[in-house]
Amino acid sequence: SSLPVISVDRSVTGEDVTSHIASDNVAGGAQAADELAKAVGEKGKVIILQGTPGAASTRDRGDGFKKEIKKYSGIEVVAEQTANFDRAEALDVTTNLMQSNPDVVGIYAENDEMALGAIQSLGSKAGADVKIFGFDGTEDGLKAVSNGTMVGTIAQQPKELGKKAVEAAVKAIKGESVEKTESIEVKTVTKENVADFQ
Known part of the structure; x- marks a missing residue:
């Protein structure tokens, strides 16, 4: 079985990842x-x-x-x-x-x-x-x-990105299904x- 790979913030080109977690x-x-x-x-x-x-x-x-x-x-x-x-x-x-x-x-x-x-x-x-x-x-x-x-x-929200990436990795290791891509909300700052x- 292949290793689960989770990409965070930047997408990986030419590779199939288990899940990609990025800011929207x-x-x-x-x-x-x-x-x-x-x-x-x-x-x-x-x-x-x-x-x-x-x-x-x-x-x-x-x-x-x-x-x-x-x-x-x-x-x-x-x-x-x-x-x-x-x-x-x-x-x-x-x-x-x-x-x-x-x-x-x-x-x-x-x-x-x-x-x-x-x-x-x-x-x-x-x-x-x-x-x-x-x-x-x-x-x-x-x-x-x-x-x-x-x-x-x-x-x-870097903390949120990290948190979701860890959650996805844990799920993938357990063999549970994970979202192919997950978008993390961004905040408007004024x-x-x-x-x-x-």
């Missing part, structure tokens, strides 16, 4: 869209800073956001470009995109690192003229949310509740 990135993207829409008064131009091309998290976080943002007829996505989940690259990409779209009012970054790069690029405009939304709930991301340069971020995550 699609739902997270949709949650980000709703919050960013609210922050910009449901109108105006927004840009998307994409993660690493081809990565599942990039695809899911992008798909969830784009599908949800379509519900707001006053909002237009004018540009989307990869900054490879990287802070320095996001600074450059944001600077270039803002030059060609100076009237952008919102930025969705598919991780906090890129959101922080966008904040650096925008300077005093960050949080004032341009609302920025991240994803991951990193320490630096949460700081930016509490100081108002970032509208919010989507926090993953200034109102950021203290609970820090």
